[in-house]
Amino acid sequence: MSFQLTSSAKNTQLLGNVLSLYMSNDNLIHTNLSFVIDIIVNHRLFNETREPSEDLASVYRKWTVRLNSLLQSKNVAARWCGITLVRVTCENSHTLLIANAKTWSAQLLGFVGKAEPLIIHQEAIKALSFLFSYTVDKPELQREVATPNLQRYNQLLLQLGRKQDLLPIVLSALTANVKCFPSTSRHISDQVLQLCLSCLDGSRDLDEKTIKEANKCVASLYNAGGKANMAEVWRDSLLRLIGSVHVCLDRLFDTIDEESQEAELPKAYPFLPVSHDYVEAFPVLLKRIQLVQECISTFLTTSTTIAVGVPVVHLVDLICRIYNVFEGSLMRDYKDKTEFFTLMMCLPALHLSTSKMFTSLLYCSGQEMMRYSKLFSRILLRLLSEHKNKRTLKSSAYKLISLCLEKCGYAFGENIYKQLTIYILQDLLVVQHKAASIVNTSGQQKKSHKKRRTEVTNSDSLSNKLISASSTDVQVAALDTLATLLNVFGFAMENGQRSSVDGTVLSRLIQVIQPSNMTDEEIILVKAGLYQCLIASVSHPIETQASILPHASRLFAAGVNDQSHELQTLCKKGLNVCDLITHSRLPPIQRVLPKVSPAVVVTAQELAEEESEVEEEEEEVEEEELMEEKPVEETKEIKSVEITPVSLPTIVKPVTLPPVQKEVVFQVIEEVVEETKPVEEAKLVEENKTVAKVTEETKLVEEVKSTETIDISVSTAETTVAPVTNVSDDEDLDLDMPMIDMTGPDSDEEDDE
Incomplete structure (x- = not known):
């Protein structure tokens, strides 16, 4: 016999089964915790029902009593399960949260203040952060729960921050408190800043999650500065981070003959001093610069509640100062050469971290960076030239160029396209090597003309050509940059360079024998980039150049049958673009007509009038012929x-x-x-x-x-008439x-x- 329960009866039955079957034993509850949470979430056992039921209310009371007993259990695993179930209950039931928020917050705060295992502290901080943030837009609940407990909670968090294992969760909780309760967190802002700076010092190795939480916490401290000074506090914090990088560079570039700084450098944060010995100081300084640059990127990419002013000039000066130091830089007189060469070893990592900060600035400022187009083009072209044998740095330079083309547009493309095209074609070049024959060069070789057994005479290595290409990462980055260049500046390129680009793309796609130093997956990635470039070239033609549209149509038609689904999708897209271009009644590209023959719009009425005039003229001609x-x-x-x-x-x-x-x-x-x-x-x-x-x-x-x-x-x-003349x-x-x-x-x- 089948029957269907109502919503409240169903929740009552399921929650009762969970309590009786899986939560009765404190020693075994941790083994069933994930199963219990799945049942609560999937069946929405704490969902508010329209028909209140006494049975359901009774089950809720049993559930609350059981959670309180778990929180007071002597078993650590049971306490951990109780804290976890309290958080899940608060996340899924508004009624139970309102009814038990005061009791549960006091119990959880006791766990944070006591010497408990790591898992207890972590889960208690998560539950308290949710409880306090839930009371933001509920004044009555905030007065009962958050206001009496927040100050003690913040002080306990700062104490737990001394433990490195708890740093990520502590910094995350402090960030939430500063955002949700800025006035309450104002008196601890300096202590929070010192805790974050200790993570960015570079003197100890921290995991990536801790660094991210520290950066977010520093970027959120402007909320505690008051509504009137929030924008100034945000800008001052960013300038101090820039000044901290300059202080590190002063020590790092001590052996470099730099240009004198005309503008005054901003103030820096008080980091710990480093050793005078460059052997010990350079690793710490390099790590500190990288961490502070990541924090600057977090500032530039994190949304703010108010409008703020970005110090673009100071950021550009910092970027130029770092990029102006390269392997060809001059060394100061009377400086240690060993220290100079030690600095040269640090430059690749320094340039790479600066590229990340540069990327954040481009995303943040966008078209405001157009005035620096010529400066950025010179810097990036020099980076391509310097790092031509360094795969990671060259790929990073290509990605920066592509981003500059997207943000700065035509102005940047006009300054960089000539040299950039040369570098891209060099990286897309496929080199063929002829294998040399192996000859026995032994000194005991006789003068006999007979072939030696040691000589290779009929091996495949003598006839096969070895084909090699640049690194796959470099090729993919170069192709992405080329596609962006064609989209932004392809229509204005010179005929010679445009022909070289189109010819290289077509030849690589037509090539039958693939490079031997590339796997099948890498070949697919490169082909995808080539198809993207071909689509960009077809979509942005030059009027004075022969179109590659017929070749592109054939290549796209052949690529539809490729084994790779990604290549099939790209080829179908390319075929659609070619069909739109060649459509007789729907051309997507409007060609500009010459000034000699302007476009004339003829309406249907004018056509009818012209036809009537032609008919009248024909009738008049017929009448004249009849008269003659x-x-x-x-x-x-x-x-x-x-x-x-x-x-x-x-x-x-x-x-x-x-x-x-x-x-x-x-x-x-x-x-x-x-x-x-x-x-x-x-x-x-x-x-x-x-x-x-x-x-x-x-x-x-x-x-x-x-x-x-x-x-x-x-x-x-007279009877005759003179003839008509x-x-x-x-x-x-x-x-x-x-x-x-x-x-x-x-x-x-x-x-x-």
Whole structure:
């Protein structure tokens, strides 16, 4: 028979089983602790239910009684389990925490103040830190639990901080108290700072977790400075850390001929003095510089509750001072050479820790570092040149360059791309070595021309070429930097360098025989970087250079079938990019049109208007052709109009008239034409057979009136019409004038005389 319990009944049943089956024996409870915690968390046994139940409340009371009995047990393991279960209960039940916070905090504080084993102290500090931080936004609970116990709790933490094993948990608890209760922690801020500085001194080796907690604690102490001075305290703390590094460098660079410092160095924290002997002092100083630089990085990368000012100038000066000391630096006069060479041994570690601090500054400041683009480019190029045979430092320099390209952008790329391209191509170069034949060089070799047995004559080592490449870390870092360079500055590179870069990437991807000094996993990493560079190159082309798009498409298509899932994903991404670029209707890259042919936007309405205009022009041309084919019919229709004939008197003798009288003749002709207009219009109205025919006749009559008025008025008796010619209007007036003898009898008599 199956049945389903309600939520409260289920929690009651499960918690009762846990109490009776797994928590009844103090000696065995530690073996079942992880199992009990899993049940509480997975089934949410302390989840607040809407339907209150007396049975569930009864089980909760039994649970509380059992935890209190475990806290008072004489068995250390049972006490440890009780403290752990108290913390888990407080994390999962608000009701039980409110009801028992005062009692449990007093009991846990007693464990911190007593001489207990390490595990008891660690678990009690964790539980108290959660209890006190839970009361931050609950004033009533804070007055009952946190306020009466915090001062004693902080003093106990400082006492436990003397134990190196408890340092991480103690520093973490102090950091939480300073953030949550700054006014209560203000009187212990100096003691907390001294505890943190003792961890950053460099005189003892501490684990990484302790160093991180110490850095976080120092970075949080500005909260105890008061609301009005929090920003100033934060900046002053950071400047003191910078000054502490400068003090260490003064002793470390004692044998170096440095440039004089113009600006005054900031004050330093009071670290313990080091030995005068450089053999003992240098390891401590180097360790101290590395730890303080990590603390500076924590300051720059930790969020703050207020706006603070970062001393960028002081940080850049510190970075430049460290990077300006290298193996080629000059030594001061009258200094110990052994100390100088000992310093040279410390430089790689010093440069590496400075690179980490430099990275934090770039992440913190971002584009504000653009004004230092030229300075950073010179420094980083020199680092690449100096550390060309040091794998770790060269990879670090490449990563710094890539980050500078991302943060500073085009300005940094313009200053560095030429030399950077040369270094990258050198690191991506694959060298082929021809194996030399092995010859017996023994002094007892005879003059016989026979082959010696000791000579290798048919071995594979004589024919196979050994292929080697740079370290995988260096190649991957160089490829990442190259991809970033192409994304930021690829479109502005010179044609020669861009061709070299594209050719190198293509040749490495096409290469069949892989370097012999690389494993399969390393080959996949390098190929992934090459595909990233190819995608960046295709996405940022140069207009004046031939595109590598066809080659890239083939390589991506072939790489889709690769065994590595990572390479398959990259090749699919590359194919999508190539498809977008070659898409006929969706080009992702907008090319700039030349100024000679600007872009013209044509709307649909304009296209329709242009089509209508073309159709009208075609109709007009057809009409003109029809008119030229039927000239005789049109003339007959014109002559059908009755025109009153005008006869001019014939003069026997020609009379020579002055040129002015020619205008009178044209006036007479125009008057005759005007008289004929009403007669022509009346006749046309009578013969109006069709609308189309009338319109054609009226157009034709108007043309005749305007161009051939003289022919209509004067030579009406003629039956033929002059052929159509391409002569201008002025020439027509002269050619079509009738031959009239204007000479009179007087002129003839004068000629006879």
